[in-house]
Each structure stands twice: as C-alpha cells, then as structure tokens.
Amino acid sequence: MLRRCAPGSPGPRPMVRALPPSASALRQRLRQCAERIPEAEAVLDLLEKCPEHQKKGGFPVIVFEGLDATGKTTVTQAVKDTLNGVLLRSPPACISQWRTIFDNESTPIKRAFYAAGNYILASEIAKASTQAPVIIDRYWHSTAAYTIATETSGKVQDLPPAQDEVYQWPEDLLKPDLVLLLTVDPDERVRRLQHRGLQKTKEEAELEANSLFRQRVEESYRRMVNPACQEVDASPSKEEVLKTVLQLIKKHCA
Numbered sequence: 001m002l003r004r005c006a007p008g009s010p011g012p013r014p015m016v017r018a019l020p021p022s023a024s025a026l027r028q029r030l031r032q033c034a035e036r037i038p039e040a041e042a043v044l045d046l047l048e049k050c051p052e053h054q055k056k057g058g059f060p061v062i063v064f065e066g067l068d069a070t071g072k073t074t075v076t077q078a079v080k081d082t083l084n085g086v087l088l089r090s091p092p093a094c095i096s097q098w099r100t101i102f103d104n105e106s107t108p109i110k111r112a113f114y115a116a117g118n119y120i121l122a123s124e125i126a127k128a129s130t131q132a133p134v135i136i137d138r139y140w141h142s143t144a145a146y147t148i149a150t151e152t153s154g155k156v157q158d159l160p161p162a163q164d165e166v167y168q169w170p171e172d173l174l175k176p177d178l179v180l181l182l183t184v185d186p187d188e189r190v191r192r193l194q195h196r197g198l199q200k201t202k203e204e205a206e207l208e209a210n211s212l213f214r215q216r217v218e219e220s221y222r223r224m225v226n227p228a229c230q231e232v233d234a235s236p237s238k239e240e241v242l243k244t245v246l247q248l249i250k251k252h253c254a
Contacts, residue, residue, distance in 0.1 A: 018150070023050075026112055027047060043098070065180070074238055145224070159219060162223050167224050179229045
C-alpha cells in the first residue's frame with residue numbers, strides 16, 4: 001500500500017493506489033470510463049489484442065529513463081544507430097495522439113492511460129526483439145516514478161520506504177535486460193530546457209517550480225527494483241556519455 005505523511009500528522013496513513021498493478025486492473029479501470037471517453041475504448045481495444053505475459057526475443061532490450069532534458073533523445077538515437085537497433089517510445093505511437101485528452105482527465109484515468117501504454121508497448125518490444133536490439137525511451141519506471149512522486153506530498157523522507165511493493169516491476173509486464181537512468185545537475189537541466197524552448201508539459205512545469213517534486217521523482221527512480229535503474233551521469237559530452245552507456249550495455253547484456 002502506498003503511504004504518505006500529511007503535514008502535521010503523527011504518522012503514515014493509507015493512500016489509494018493510483019497505479020493499476022496489472023493489465024487486468026487496467027482494463028477494469030478503462031472500462032469504467034469508456035462510455036464517457038471514446039478514446040478509452042480505443043485504448044482498451046488495443047490492450048485486449050495484446051497477448052498476456054509477453055516474452056522478449058533473443059536480442060537485448062535496453063530502457064532509458066530520466067527527467068526531461070537529461071539527454072534521452074540524443075542518447076537513445078545514438079545507441080540505436082551504434083547497435084543497428086530498433087527505437088521505441090512510451091506511450092507508443094498508436095496511442096500517443098490521445099495524450100492531451102488523458103492528461104486533462106482525473107489522475108486515476110490518466111495513470112491508467114500511461115500504464116496501458118506500457119503493456120501495448122510490450123507487444124511491440126516482444127516482436128522487435130526477435131530481429132534486433134531494442135532501445136526504449138521510457139517504460140514502466142517513468143509511469144511509476146511520476147505516480148509515486150505525485151501521490152506523495154512533502155520531502156523525499158515521506159516517500160514509501162525503499163522496500164515497498166510500489167517499486168516492484170509488474171509480474172505480468174515484459175521486463176527489459178537493462179534500465180539506464182540518465183541524470184544531470186539541476187541547473188544544467190534547466191539550462192538545457194531553456195535552450196530547447198519547447199512548451200512545457202504540466203509535470204515538467206511542476207519539476208521546474210517544485211524542487212521537492214523533482215527530488216521525489218528522482219529518488220523514486222533510484223528505489224525501483226526488479227529491475228533496478230543503473231544511474232548514468234549525462235553531464236559530460238555526448239561522446240563520453242555514449243561510451244559509458246555502451247560499456248554498461250556490454251557488461252549487462254553480453
């Protein structure tokens with residue numbers, strides 16, 4: 001059970017889980033809003049077509065996680081080119097056009113959309129990994145880390161304890177071989193964001209305005225297990241970061 005401490009409260013209190021723990025729970029939540037939101041029905045249809053307990057092929061599956069402006073786009077493209085791999089993103093292209101719709105819905109529905117995207121993406125990973133290495137720009141850990149950070153108020157100390165089940169990978173979701181968490185200094189990240197000049201998402205605006213939220217997201221990433229995130233300092237040059245990443249891939253996926 002996910003818990004948090006309310007300001008001034010004597011101890012932790014139960015909090016309703018915002019992240020469905022399985023594909024069946026996702027389908028149930030999407031059915032509840034399908035009549036009101038036609039796009040939820042469309043996501044549900046795609047989810048229903050995905051076989052349960054997907055298994056990956058013989059090629060490695062490598063996930064890149066991290067906050068915006070930590071270099072994920074640059075690094076994933078470089079790794080894909082170096083390994084002659086396939087690059088996939090979450091949410092997958094087949095549902096990404098509906099992000100704005102679900103971003104404006106209540107938190108449970110929004111989280112169900114992003115979680116469903118991971119299960120739909122797993123079907124693509126299973127197929128692609130029979131042909132080539134698969135590089136993924138965000139997967140389950142992003143969905144979980146942002147959910148935990150949003151549903152927990154206060155400081156890092158108020159997050160669920162490190163061994164809490166909320167940090168566990170879903171048993172029915174295809175696992176990657178390696179998860180790399182790209183990190184940069186907060187000031188450098190802000191500089192990169194300003195240089196990009198792109199419109200901020202709601203969560204990115206929250207990251208910029210609320211340092212405690214950013215700290216909760218990053219610490220949530222670090223507490224993920226089964227698989228855990230391997231942290232990579234993405235502050236150096238693109239060439240240096242790529243070299244470090246390729247060494248880790250060779251070490252863990254050889």
